[in-house]
Amino acid sequence: MERLTTWLVGIVITASVCCLFPLFHIVTLKTAAAEKAAATFNATQFAETFWTNQLPAVFGKAVNADALLPVIKSDTAAAKKKFSRSVGLSEGYFYFVSGSGRVVAVSDDEVLLAVTDGNTNAEVSLQTGLIFGNALRDGTGLLSANDYPNSQDFNDISAALNHLVETRVLPKLRERAKVGAKISFVGCAEVEDEATDLKPLKVIPFQTKTQKN
Amino acid sequence: MKTDWLKQMFAAWLATAAMLFTQTSIAQDAAAKPKIAVVISTMNNPWFVVLGETAKARAIELGYDATIFDSQNDTAKEAAHFENLIAGGFKAVLFNPTDANGSIANVEKAKAAGVPVFCIDREINSTNAATSQMLSDSYSGCVKLGQLFVKTVGKDGEYAELLGIVGDNNTWNRSKGFHSVVDRYPGLKMVAQQSGEFDRAKGLEVMESILQAHPDIKGVFCGNDSMAMGAYQALVTAGKDKDVKVFGFDGADDVVKSIAEGKIVATGMQFPKKMAQQSAEFADQYIKGKRDFAQKIAVPVEVVTKENVSKYGDYGKKP
Numbered sequence: 001m002e003r004l005t006t007w008l009v010g011i012v013i014t015a016s017v018c019c020l021f022p023l024f025h026i027v028t029l030k031t032a033a034a035e036k037a038a039a040t041f042n043a044t045q046f047a048e049t050f051w052t053n054q055l056p057a058v059f060g061k062a063v064n065a066d067a068l069l070p071v072i073k074s075d076t077a078a079a080k081k082k083f084s085r086s087v088g089l090s091e092g093y094f095y096f097v098s099g100s101g102r103v104v105a106v107s108d109d110e111v112l113l114a115v116t117d118g119n120t121n122a123e124v125s126l127q128t129g130l131i132f133g134n135a136l137r138d139g140t141g142l143l144s145a146n147d148y149p150n151s152q153d154f155n156d157i158s159a160a161l162n163h164l165v166e167t168r169v170l171p172k173l174r175e176r177a178k179v180g181a182k183i184s185f186v187g188c189a190e191v192e193d194e195a196t197d198l199k200p201l202k203v204i205p206f207q208t209k210t211q212k213n
Numbered sequence: 214m215k216t217d218w219l220k221q222m223f224a225a226w227l228a229t230a231a232m233l234f235t236q237t238s239i240a241q242d243a244a245a246k247p248k249i250a251v252v253i254s255t256m257n258n259p260w261f262v263v264l265g266e267t268a269k270a271r272a273i274e275l276g277y278d279a280t281i282f283d284s285q286n287d288t289a290k291e292a293a294h295f296e297n298l299i300a301g302g303f304k305a306v307l308f309n310p311t312d313a314n315g316s317i318a319n320v321e322k323a324k325a326a327g328v329p330v331f332c333i334d335r336e337i338n339s340t341n342a343a344t345s346q347m348l349s350d351s352y353s354g355c356v357k358l359g360q361l362f363v364k365t366v367g368k369d370g371e372y373a374e375l376l377g378i379v380g381d382n383n384t385w386n387r388s389k390g391f392h393s394v395v396d397r398y399p400g401l402k403m404v405a406q407q408s409g410e411f412d413r414a415k416g417l418e419v420m421e422s423i424l425q426a427h428p429d430i431k432g433v434f435c436g437n438d439s440m441a442m443g444a445y446q447a448l449v450t451a452g453k454d455k456d457v458k459v460f461g462f463d464g465a466d467d468v469v470k471s472i473a474e475g476k477i478v479a480t481g482m483q484f485p486k487k488m489a490q491q492s493a494e495f496a497d498q499y500i501k502g503k504r505d506f507a508q509k510i511a512v513p514v515e516v517v518t519k520e521n522v523s524k525y526g527d528y529g530k531k532p
Contacts, residue, residue, distance in 0.1 A: 088350065088511030089487070130397050132356050146508040150313070150338045152385050155352040159393050 065099025139188025354514025359394030416443025
């Protein structure tokens with residue numbers, strides 16, 4: 001009898017300890033998959049929030065093309081120093097730029113604008129083809145690689161932002177871009193080769209609007 | 214006679230004293246020098262040899278005693294190196310990790326022991342373990358290579374991809390950068406995607422099997438230059454080196470030479486010497502008191518083609 005009591009007490013103590021500190025948890029496969037998805041960075045969702053909440057708030061900080069283009073023309077290095085930003089050890093750089101201009105030509109991949117007063121030559125090329133690279137992610141200065149443990153997540157943001165521009169901005173721009181139309185824009189330009197990327201300045205637009213004449 | 218003997222004795226004593234003094238000075242000098250460890254994922258790849266040797270050389274130039282540890286692509290060996298270097302009193306680690314996730318614990322262990330770690334070329338998935346991480350912008354480099362791939366191979370046809378080590382972020386950043394472009398062209402069909410583990414022999418072996426299953430491919434994108442050289446060798450053996458365009462990534466000397474000879478189409482130059490030197494300088498600055506380092510520093514990648522190959526060589530851009 002005494003032995004049985006000892007066993008029962010032992011079992012009760014063990015059961016109590018296991019209840020308080022379970023040795024394992026049973027999780028359904030569905031829950032496990034949901035938890036994994038929640039822990040995974042969702043670049044599409046991030047880009048959507050960034051696009052809606054953060055980006056419009058800084059449009060006013062973009063350098064105006066009227067101010068930028070004459071400096072680029074007269075002193076490229078001075079324009080770079082004053083208005084650009086770069087990432088890491090890169091010799092390439094970005095302009096976050098806004099402005100408005102009159103359409104002087106349209107092709108499958110670009111809409112060319114004359115921007116400064118009295119000019120009829122193409123000074124800005126709004127990119128309307130397939131959008132690649134990191135200009136939109138890195139051009140504003142709002143996003144930093146230092147905030148992302150895994151650079152794959154940071155790179156996925158580029159692809160997601162490029163997709164948003166291709167689907168939300170470019171179709172309307174292509175539709176409205178007729179020679180003579182006046183268009184305003186906010187976007188980013190990446191300059192890797194000053195000989196080819198500045199004249200005209202190749203801008204990937206976040207936003208474009210057609211203005212009344 | 215006695216004077217001669219005394220002179221000889223005195224000369225011998227002087228020489229011995231001088232030798233002992235010199236040896237003691239050297240020993241004291243070596244003992245006085247702080248030590249920097251250079252831990253490299255593998256020294257079985259010329260590109261990483263350049264990375265490791267350059268980091269070591271720059272650390273020595275800066276006045277340190279530097280030692281290279283070869284992890285042989287093995288996280289267990291890497292962990293043992295960290296145990297040893299922490300116990301051995303190394304003041305900083307210049308680190309090329311084997312695994313973006315698996316290597317974090319080693320860096321954290323070093324940090325807890327007060328040893329700063331500077332990652333070179335390969336990333337760890339953390340923003341608060343390493344003091345700084347100097348990383349090639351593989352994604353952007355492969356966006357450019359993807360654009361060149363479409364221009365060279367065309368917008369239609371079958372192609373293959375050789376991936377690197379699947380646990381390494383560079384593998385996926387390169388692959389994703391490349392696919393962010395080529396996937397936009399529905400006529401381009403990837404018929405095979407296999408890991409060649411960043412290894413030349415494995416790249417050759419994988420390419421041989423891909424060619425047997427898909428003899429009509431028009432191009433192959435390789436996640437590094439060692440695999441590109443292996444793939445090219447397989448194509449030569451199969452008599453298809455003129456039909457299949459090979460693209461690599463790294464900027465290894467043998468591939469740069471192959472580009473000049475028209476054997477390989479292009480590579481992404483990563484500048485291992487620049488990254489290694491800068492990381493050694495960061496370690497020096499840390500030891501001297503600096504603490505504010507950017508966590509992740511992107512190093513741009515440049516595309517090397519037959520048109521601009523004369524500008525490149527010796528793992529970088531010619532002066």
